[in-house]
Amino acid sequence: MYDLKDIVICHKCQKPHKRVPLKANEEARCSKCDALLYKNIQGIEYKIFSYSFTALILYIISMIYPIIDINLAGNKSLLNIVETIFLLFNSGYILVSFFALMVLIIFPFSVMFLLFIFSIFIILKKNKYLTKNILKLLEKFHHWSMLDIFFVSILVAMVKIFDYAIIEFDVAFVSLILFIMIELYLTRHIYIESLWDLWEERYA
Numbered sequence: 001m002y003d004l005k006d007i008v009i010c011h012k013c014q015k016p017h018k019r020v021p022l023k024a025n026e027e028a029r030c031s032k033c034d035a036l037l038y039k040n041i042q043g044i045e046y047k048i049f050s051y052s053f054t055a056l057i058l059y060i061i062s063m064i065y066p067i068i069d070i071n072l073a074g075n076k077s078l079l080n081i082v083e084t085i086f087l088l089f090n091s092g093y094i095l096v097s098f099f100a101l102m103v104l105i106i107f108p109f110s111v112m113f114l115l116f117i118f119s120i121f122i123i124l125k126k127n128k129y130l131t132k133n134i135l136k137l138l139e140k141f142h143h144w145s146m147l148d149i150f151f152v153s154i155l156v157a158m159v160k161i162f163d164y165a166i167i168e169f170d171v172a173f174v175s176l177i178l179f180i181m182i183e184l185y186l187t188r189h190i191y192i193e194s195l196w197d198l199w200e201e202r203y204a
Contacts, residue, residue, distance in 0.1 A: 008037050008193075038193050045198060048190070049119035051182050055112045058179040063105065065172040067154065072165040079154070080172075081105065103146040108183065111142050115186055118195070128203045135195055142187045148180045 006019045010030040022028060022040035029036055066078035081104055088097035114134050121131045158167055 010035050010037060038197060044190065044194060045119050045122040045202075048115050048186065049123065051186055052112050052116040052119060055179050055182040055186075056109075056116060058175040058182070059109060059112060061175040062172040062179055065175075066170045067172045067176060068158070068170060069168040070161070070165050071168075072161065078170075081150075103144055104150055107141050107144040108147050108179075111138065111145050111187065112183070114138050114141070122198060122202055125202055131199060131203075135192070135199060138195070139192055142192070145183060145187070147176070148184065151176060151180055 008017045008019050008028070009015070010017070010033060012035040013030060013033045015030060015032045017028070017030065017037060019038075020028065022038075027036055027039040063080075063082055066080045068079045070077050070079065085097050085100050085104070088100060114137055118131060118134045118138070121127045121134075161167075
């Protein structure tokens with residue numbers, strides 16, 4: 001009989017597998033559907049620390065400064081995420097503004113901040129149970145960060161008005177792109193299961 005902690009269940013086809021040790025940067029895949037089960041990323045805690053710290057700086061820039069300048073028939077307007085949410089609220093779209101606040105500001109920042117704190121605790125090997133609770137929050141929060149969807153909607157809108165307006169990209173536009181790339185890497189490429197494995201290895 002195998003210990004339950006040595007069993008990995010495929011998230012796609014639910015086939016159980018026995019966990020085996022991996023070499024540096026190796027991946028374990030499902031024998032039935034070839035889905036990724038887990039991976040061994042060397043120095044993962046230092047990568048999370050550096051990427052999340054950089055992402056937090058980029059996030060602040062993308063929130064403070066305008067993303068794009070739009071000049072339509074002499075009428076110039078600036079697109080800023082925070083100001084857009086306030087505009088929605090003041091226009092009476094209270095539920096929409098609240099939802100935008102959560103998925104565009106609260107959740108993206110929370111995910112990066114939690115990853116940053118997690119990496120510090122893991123590196124210092126401190127606060128075992130607090131770090132465990134951080135991982136539980138990350139499992140719930142990372143699905144609700146939707147800055148990438150918001151960015152795609154901006155691109156779609158820009159295509160529609162490109163022939164009628166002069167569009168200039170501000171520093172926040174680049175910051176937002178870089179933040180989304182880092183966020184996708186940390187939440188899609190580095191699976192949450194890898195963080196749990198790191199937690200078990202560090203605090204065993």
